[in-house]
Amino acid sequence: MTExxxxxxxxxxxxxxxxxxxxxxxxxARLAHVMNRLVHHLHAFVKDVEVSQDEWxxxxxxxxxxxxxxxxxxxxxxxxxxxxxxxxxVDAINNRRPGGATENTVLGPFHIxxxxxxxxxxxxxxxxxxxxxxxxxxIIDLNGAPIEGARIDVWSDNEDGYYDVQQPDIQPQHNNRGxxxxxxxxxxxxxxIKPVSYPIPDDGPVGQxxxxxxxxxxxxxxxxxxxxAEGYDxxxxxxxxxxxxxxxxxxxxGVKASLITGFEPVIDGSTxxxxxxxxxxxxxx
Numbered sequence: 001m002t003e004x005x006x007x008x009x010x011x012x013x014x015x016x017x018x019x020x021x022x023x024x025x026x027x028x029a030r031l032a033h034v035m036n037r038l039v040h041h042l043h044a045f046v047k048d049v050e051v052s053q054d055e056w057x058x059x060x061x062x063x064x065x066x067x068x069x070x071x072x073x074x075x076x077x078x079x080x081x082x083x084x085x086x087x088x089x090v091d092a093i094n095n096r097r098p099g100g101a102t103e104n105t106v107l108g109p110f111h112i113x114x115x116x117x118x119x120x121x122x123x124x125x126x127x128x129x130x131x132x133x134x135x136x137x138x139i140i141d142l143n144g145a146p147i148e149g150a151r152i153d154v155w156s157d158n159e160d161g162y163y164d165v166q167q168p169d170i171q172p173q174h175n176n177r178g179x180x181x182x183x184x185x186x187x188x189x190x191x192x193i194k195p196v197s198y199p200i201p202d203d204g205p206v207g208q209x210x211x212x213x214x215x216x217x218x219x220x221x222x223x224x225x226x227x228x229a230e231g232y233d234x235x236x237x238x239x240x241x242x243x244x245x246x247x248x249x250x251x252x253x254g255v256k257a258s259l260i261t262g263f264e265p266v267i268d269g270s271t272x273x274x275x276x277x278x279x280x281x282x283x284x285x
Contacts, residue, residue, distance in 0.1 A: 016043050062205050069204045073165060075109045079206040082106060082252035083215075097233060100142050101282040105237050105254040108224065110163040111155060117179045123191040124178035127171055128158050133263065133273035136189040139182050139227060140280055146186025147281060150229040153179050154190070156222070161198030194263055194273045195221040197246050210251070217251050220244035225279070232281040239277050
């Protein structure tokens, strides 16, 4: 009788060890650690809910369809990460700051590079703009000192709830987008529109999942900001419109109380609304 070497083959009980033991010594240490922990948690999940073969087939089909609908303008996997709260969790872990510093939130899928710099005070709305708004404030450090040379990259939806990249045949390029540089006083001001709430794209697998979970796809109205200055933490954030009905149920969990700000009506001004918000940056060097 031929004796076979003793091998610990794959079983339900030792599924994690069976998989993780295959990782070679030459693997990158961080990759090996991440994949080992992923396998540990994924197998624990499958065992906990006792996933059926039909359910796992549906999950594979969902991921296939998520990839198939994604392209350079439609990032369905980012949406999936967003609606599961993973994007915000990764953001929170990687952007821990001292108290008083402006908080981060998700970048979102509609930021673009290459927007030309505008003179401070310029109007970023190239089309539409009935509910005009003056955005103003100061970029300061945690001691309240103004920051000169801070770069402010801003963008928002239009009054129908769409970004320019979603409607390239309707909106002009860089509609409701701008880049500004602060002077010695750290002040910024520019004209745009009062943003509106809008649904994330919900005609794909992620939208179908939200509907099946009884969740809406809406984001509360917000203006996007990326603020960077030499020697300071880069801040990627929004300011949210106070009183918006979706503040407590943002589809992507992006709202933080410190980022909610008032939009005040303006009497006899150049715009109908004014939003004032000071950004406080954490010095790192």
